[in-house]
Amino acid sequence: MSANVTPTSPPTFGPRCLAAIVDFVVLAIPVAVAVSFYSVFNKTPTEFLNLHPGESPAEISGKFGVRFLSVLSGGYILGSWLYFAITESSSRQATPGKRIFGLYVVDVNRRKVTFGRATARFFAGRPWIHVPLFGWLYVVVDCLFAAIPPRKQAIHDRIAGCLVLRR
Numbered sequence: 001m002s003a004n005v006t007p008t009s010p011p012t013f014g015p016r017c018l019a020a021i022v023d024f025v026v027l028a029i030p031v032a033v034a035v036s037f038y039s040v041f042n043k044t045p046t047e048f049l050n051l052h053p054g055e056s057p058a059e060i061s062g063k064f065g066v067r068f069l070s071v072l073s074g075g076y077i078l079g080s081w082l083y084f085a086i087t088e089s090s091s092r093q094a095t096p097g098k099r100i101f102g103l104y105v106v107d108v109n110r111r112k113v114t115f116g117r118a119t120a121r122f123f124a125g126r127p128w129i130h131v132p133l134f135g136w137l138y139v140v141v142d143c144l145f146a147a148i149p150p151r152k153q154a155i156h157d158r159i160a161g162c163l164v165l166r167r
Contacts, residue, residue: 010152011166013143015101022097027080031072038068080126085118102167110163117160125156 035048047063061069087095093104093112105121107113113121128138138155146154146164153163 009166010150011101011103011164013147013152015103015166016146016152016164017143019095019097019101019103022100023083023095026096027076027083030079031076034072034075035064038064077127081119081122084122084126085115088118088121089113089115098164103164104167106163106165108161108163110165113162117162121156121160121162124159125154 039046039048044063051060051063064072084095088098088105089112091112092099093106098104105113105118107117125138125142129135131138142154142156145158146152151163157163
């Protein structure tokens with residue numbers, strides 16, 4: 001660790017971005033498993049392999065059905081919320097992705113976040129990513145907030161009164 005980095009300084013953008021990618025992969029695994037089992041159960045075991053970027057919602061709904069996609073989406077939101085809220089309010093104060101890169105979440109007074117504050121942090125940011133025609137803009141602006149200002153607080157961190165720090 002260099003002399004000008006304190007154990008509780010805000011991380012640079014790179015580790016935060018990489019941690020988010022790791023957490024996305026962790027959360028994507030159960031979704032992939034659910035889609036795989038559903039495809040096998042419905043006797044269309046290769047249908048999920050034919051999905052591609054840019055496919056319209058109507059095409060995806062036609063392949064898997066609105067009911068399955070609704071249950072899958074609801075399960076993903078519930079699972080994501082619990083994943084982030086439980087891990088960030090735990091004694092480790094971090095998701096597995098954050099832990100890999102030495103990051104952790106605290107409130108603005110540098111105390112461990114409660115489950116409620118971690119929940120607020122999740123719902124202040126994550127759902128916006130999935131809003132059509134707006135999600136990409138939210139991600140860009142959120143990344144700029146996490147990369148540029150001195151405290152490096154993303155929008156959802158500011159709303160929930162949190163900081164992401166590195167050890």
